[in-house]
Amino acid sequence: MFKSKKDEKETLCIKVPKVYDWVTRQADVPLQSFTGHEALKTLKFKCNGADCVDPCAELAEMGKLSIECILTDAHGNPVNPLAPGAIICKEITQPHGRQDVNITLPDGEVLTLQRVKVLKKGYYILQIRNASGTVVCTSAPQSFAVAEKFFLCAPEGTFLQCEITDFECDVNLICEEDEEGDPTFQQIDVSINMCQNIQMEAIVKLEIEAEFCQPRSEVPFTCPPLQFPPQCPEIFPVPDDY
Template sequence: MTRIGLGNGQVIISFPFVEPPTITCPPDISTGTEPGVDFGTVTYMVTATSPSCGIVSISCSPSGVVHNFPSLPVAEVVETMAFPQGMTVVTCTATDAAGNTSSCSFTVTVTNVFPTATPPIPNNLEARCIMVQEVYDWVVSTNRERSKVSIPDEFLPLVDEAIQSGQDISIQCIEPVVPPPFPLFHRSHTECVSDFSCRIVNVRRVQMTINQTTFLAGMVQFVFQATVLLRVFANGDFLFEFPVVVSFDDEVILCLPEPLDENNITCRITGIECTPNAHFLLGGRVELEVIICKEIQVHAEVKMEVLGKFCSPRPNNIPAPTPTPFFRCPSFVFPRQCQSIFPSQD
């Protein structure tokens, strides 16, 4: 504010000039309606600035909502509203603390058809008939067995002597090494090794209802068996070792549609953990806890029509001796299927 003195004693008071706020609207918007709906929903943002006085409100028409602010140097609003088909002009106004205003406008155009989607990039995929293993069911679970194992009679004198002489007895359990998770599929469930095995004891059909759907499932009884090795030490010195066979029986509900049977089921042990109790029990027994991880699959070979193309071999990127000039390796050329014969066109 400035005071100017005049000769007659009058004083003129002048106010400094305050710039009006700056308001920014979005660019024009075009959208479409959903099928069966005669309006389009649009979200837009408006920003206003006034570093000298501060923004106190922003309002837009036709929404009619007034957004108030505590004199902010920068303020923004986001509005979502439904617009009728056709073109609508939206006008927004910003007001600063000194009462100055600024406005901006943009249009919203609503059509009754969404813009067409970009067509997919053409490719050379073709319908081909292949044979694959379809997995009907795949189950993983664990079994825990806690049992009391008797020390073989020939080793009992060694244990008694070590205990009577005050030696510290410790017990170690050695688990067999199970195969890795790959390959995921094993051809025969009858394959087993001396340290662990899995076999199917019984298969029967049961009527099941899950999620209000009734179907015929397979109730399959399995026996899993593993051999662990117990080692006994006295004051850290090895005394003796002996094998212990643990067995687990389990019944599992499987998706086993007819005519699939036990020949379509594979099972295997994927992990073994053995934990012995370091204290001997009466009668020279050891408490042993064994946990096994098991995997069960139901599968069958099926023929499927898929969209695909033949694979091509990669080039040999590792340096190797160059073949003689007169010799040329054959290329891989696959014959085309007789589409008019197989698969048949219904």
């Protein structure tokens, strides 16, 4: 954009979000273990379109199985983990508000910060694939949640701005042989980790000295000349002496 024709700067009042504090942290969801056949009632696997009592037993003839964890919405529809709202991240309201906490820095300086509690929660499904990579079993949506405590500059009037910048879900399926040598379900472990930007913001009005911008001149556009395919003068138009 080109600058204003006027060289003088003007005093402007603008309304913008001001960042009072900003930290990054890895959040680790407590390990979720599904052990024994009772746990399968929670997972509610469907294998090849039907309810599955034991995926290890039913899929024994399909070779080596693999399992993966996919972030979804509450209905089991896959979502992008980094998309806004895919993982709910919000402040937990405290009965008496954010409490002040005195923090001593390494140089001995004492700062007064506020205790902020943050909740992150979402859903995922588990999918089991056969040796060729085809999905043969899918679980019902499962929920996860983790609450964390932060010490931030968060005076009254500020609000939480949370952004998930990375997401990882690892899952392990354990099948073991029973007394008769047939594979049977033992356990599934799900581990979820994510990286987050936590900011405390407030909408403020600032007085700044600046110049107004003007739109740039549009680049001239010239239509190219029409191009015609070459003719065949030997046969068309018909020569006079034909």
